[in-house]
Amino acid sequence: MVTIKQVAEVAGVSFKTVSRVVNKEPGVKPQNIEKVEQAIKQLGYRPNRAASLVRKKQTGIIGFISDEISTTPASVAILKGAQDMAWEQGKTLMVFNLDPKKPNKDKLYEECLQHRAEGIIYGAMYHQAVTFSNIFKSLPTVLVNCISTSNDFLSIVPDDEQAGYYVTKQLLSKGYRRIAFLNLNPDIIAAQQRQKGFLKALDEFGLAKSDYHIATIEKVVNNKTINITRDVAADVLTSFKPDAVLCGKDLAAINLYFEIERLGLTVGKDIGVASFDNWHDIPEILDPQLSTMALPYYEMGRLAISKLLSLKTSPPESDQSVYKMACLLCDRQSF
Amino acid sequence: MVTIKQVAEVAGVSFKTVSRVVNKEPGVKPQNIEKVEQAIKQLGYRPNRAASLVRKKQTGIIGFISDEISTTPASVAILKGAQDMAWEQGKTLMVFNLDPKKPNKDKLYEECLQHRAEGIIYGAMYHQAVTFSNIFKSLPTVLVNCISTSNDFLSIVPDDEQAGYYVTKQLLSKGYRRIAFLNLNPDIIAAQQRQKGFLKALDEFGLAKSDYHIATIEKVVNNKTINITRDVAADVLTSFKPDAVLCGKDLAAINLYFEIERLGLTVGKDIGVASFDNWHDIPEILDPQLSTMALPYYEMGRLAISKLLSLKTSPPESDQSVYKMACLLCDRQSF
DNA sequence: TTGTACGCGTTATCAC
DNA sequence: GTGATAACGCGTACAA
Numbered sequence: 001m002v003t004i005k006q007v008a009e010v011a012g013v014s015f016k017t018v019s020r021v022v023n024k025e026p027g028v029k030p031q032n033i034e035k036v037e038q039a040i041k042q043l044g045y046r047p048n049r050a051a052s053l054v055r056k057k058q059t060g061i062i063g064f065i066s067d068e069i070s071t072t073p074a075s076v077a078i079l080k081g082a083q084d085m086a087w088e089q090g091k092t093l094m095v096f097n098l099d100p101k102k103p104n105k106d107k108l109y110e111e112c113l114q115h116r117a118e119g120i121i122y123g124a125m126y127h128q129a130v131t132f133s134n135i136f137k138s139l140p141t142v143l144v145n146c147i148s149t150s151n152d153f154l155s156i157v158p159d160d161e162q163a164g165y166y167v168t169k170q171l172l173s174k175g176y177r178r179i180a181f182l183n184l185n186p187d188i189i190a191a192q193q194r195q196k197g198f199l200k201a202l203d204e205f206g207l208a209k210s211d212y213h214i215a216t217i218e219k220v221v222n223n224k225t226i227n228i229t230r231d232v233a234a235d236v237l238t239s240f241k242p243d244a245v246l247c248g249k250d251l252a253a254i255n256l257y258f259e260i261e262r263l264g265l266t267v268g269k270d271i272g273v274a275s276f277d278n279w280h281d282i283p284e285i286l287d288p289q290l291s292t293m294a295l296p297y298y299e300m301g302r303l304a305i306s307k308l309l310s311l312k313t314s315p316p317e318s319d320q321s322v323y324k325m326a327c328l329l330c331d332r333q334s335f
Numbered sequence: 336m337v338t339i340k341q342v343a344e345v346a347g348v349s350f351k352t353v354s355r356v357v358n359k360e361p362g363v364k365p366q367n368i369e370k371v372e373q374a375i376k377q378l379g380y381r382p383n384r385a386a387s388l389v390r391k392k393q394t395g396i397i398g399f400i401s402d403e404i405s406t407t408p409a410s411v412a413i414l415k416g417a418q419d420m421a422w423e424q425g426k427t428l429m430v431f432n433l434d435p436k437k438p439n440k441d442k443l444y445e446e447c448l449q450h451r452a453e454g455i456i457y458g459a460m461y462h463q464a465v466t467f468s469n470i471f472k473s474l475p476t477v478l479v480n481c482i483s484t485s486n487d488f489l490s491i492v493p494d495d496e497q498a499g500y501y502v503t504k505q506l507l508s509k510g511y512r513r514i515a516f517l518n519l520n521p522d523i524i525a526a527q528q529r530q531k532g533f534l535k536a537l538d539e540f541g542l543a544k545s546d547y548h549i550a551t552i553e554k555v556v557n558n559k560t561i562n563i564t565r566d567v568a569a570d571v572l573t574s575f576k577p578d579a580v581l582c583g584k585d586l587a588a589i590n591l592y593f594e595i596e597r598l599g600l601t602v603g604k605d606i607g608v609a610s611f612d613n614w615h616d617i618p619e620i621l622d623p624q625l626s627t628m629a630l631p632y633y634e635m636g637r638l639a640i641s642k643l644l645s646l647k648t649s650p651p652e653s654d655q656s657v658y659k660m661a662c663l664l665c666d667r668q669s670f
Numbered sequence: 671t672t673g674t675a676c677g678c679g680t681t682a683t684c685a686c
Numbered sequence: 687g688t689g690a691t692a693a694c695g696c697g698t699a700c701a702a
Contacts, residue, residue, distance in 0.1 A: 013672080014674080199649070230622055349690080357680095534687090
């Protein structure tokens with residue numbers, strides 16, 4: 001490997017001058033800059049990142065630990081947001097994924113420490129509460145899409161209550177008055193908060209208990225969540241007869257569309273449909289295209305980096321701060 | 336930050352002995368190992384990876400450059416496979432994503448070089464031909480899900496021809512004799528190769544031209560691919576009247592299911608459906624569940640690392656080697 | 671504007 | 687078994 005000294009020799013200057021050119025420090029004769037740059041090109045020199053990191057106190061590395069990257073697009077979007085923002089801020093993201101077979105957060109955190117990361121982002125695949133060991137206190141840490149069970153980290157989560165509230169208000173303001181909510185597993189945070197928002201919106205419009213219906217489209221069997229949208233939708237559509245259905249996730253909305261068509265109804269005409277996620281290409285492949293509350297994963301990833309960087313300059317106001325990010329409605333044709 | 340020397344002082348040994356313990360080198364008195372480990376714990380010492388990398392020749396770092404991580408699950412699965420295999424081999428993956436707005440492979444490659452990566456994996460989101468500059472020759476490089484336009488890199492791609500051939504044979508052996516192939520954009524490699532396999536299987540069964548039908552479900556307008564499955568399916572189903580449909584991707588199979596139901600037919604009973612991808616949760620959310628050719632992205636990621644590591648010990652047999660990985664049928668209930 | 675001496679935290683060599 | 691000492695490639699401080 002070519003070193004700074006070899007470049008110096010070829011360029012006919014001291015290696016320090018080369019260092020100055022490489023790091024764009026001011027105060028080098030243009031003539032010498034030229035000479036050095038020529039030598040660099042000629043020899044194919046690349047700065048050795050590791051060597052420079054030893055000397056510098058700031059490594060510019062941020063560790064990103066993800067709880068499971070493959071199953072949902074959520075963690076991917078978060079990662080992308082974080083990566084983009086990190087890049088813009090001149091930082092490098094080191095990404096580590098938990099092994100789903102034997103998840104060991106501490107081991108990955110250890111890895112980050114060894115790389116002298118300046119901070120850690122922990123991203124979860126769905127909005128949940130996670131328990132962290134004390135080792136996580138070693139560095140500034142920001143949680144994304146999850147909160148800590150002991151409430152001691154800065155967290156960035158989607159504002160699921162706002163999402164439930166907003167989309168319900170939109171349905172109501174378009175005239176729908178008999179809404180069924182096919183919610184996710186009620187044990188998860190998102191489901192609880194969305195339901196809260198849903199009820200709040202209904203309440204504001206003065207709707208009675210008989211005007212809405214809430215059902216669950218997920219069943220947990222042996223720790224595995226299974227999707228029962230098809231059956232639940234069939235039941236709710238025929239018995240409750242809603243004029244609009246709010247669905248817990250875009251994927252399940254596929255099932256819902258099928259049931260609605262089977263009953264001879266048309267989505268967006270006979271019955272309104274709204275959903276949550278804005279999951280990849282799903283909303284656009286459906287006919288009519290699905291109006292859905294987009295979960296702001298990308299923006300959450302971006303914000304995580306900003307917050308992390310500002311954490312380092314100014315300590316957090318309180319031990320617990322949870323940033324709830326507003327969700328936007330992707331307005332299409334389903335209601 | 337705690338250094339090896341501080342540990343040595345606390346443990347009452349020389350810093351080289353600490354280094355030996357940390358790196359698990361043999362030849363240290365058990366007594367001293369104990370002392371050192373105690374001191375490490377007490378001080379909270381973590382080895383400085385950067386410093387170690389300066390001295391070692393092998394950095395253990397592999398660069399992973401992905402052309403666009405967010406749009407498709409493909410690159411995510413490839414990444415995960417690569418990450419798992421790298422971890423098993425004691426290597427660290429440094430992940431870089433191309434900026435879709437201004438993709439600059441060379442810049443990211445440069446980054447990898449500066450980190451003294453030992454090799455590079457370049458992953459694409461769909462099976463395509465990519466052009467690389469000469470800088471990519473600097474390190475052992477393996478391409479995944481793409482080939483080089485100049486055929487000078489080891490590539491790992493799905494065997495789309497085999498996939499098309501295999502799934503068609505399965506359809507035929509189940510008795511289907513009038514098959515429509517709703518293929519992807521014919522400009523992409525996957526579409527071409529699958530069609531080749533499709534035709535080969537039909538030929539082996541001695542089917543005439545009138546017994547099959549090929550249509551395209553993607554249209555390119557202003558460099559944007561749009562999905563026209565719904566219309567194409569409606570047309571093909573009513574005019575050609577197939578007894579089975581082979582669909583280019585799971586997402587489009589959703590549209591196909593809708594059209595089939597609309598015509599009063601039942602998937603898996605009146606008409607067989609097969610597809611390609613095994614895209615996340617889609618095949619399982621459909622009713623009946625979709626039988627589809629799984630693209631072996633995860634395994635491709637794993638193989639990429641293996642091949643990369645073996646490249647370093649033994650140079651490639653020839654300049655161009657393309658590994659085509661077989662696709663497996665995920666047999667469910669749609670045919 | 672340029673160069674020298676030194677140190678960063680670690681691994682490698684070799685003598686004890 | 688152990689520990690000086692050198693070396694890795696580079697940044698910092700300061701002198702020239």
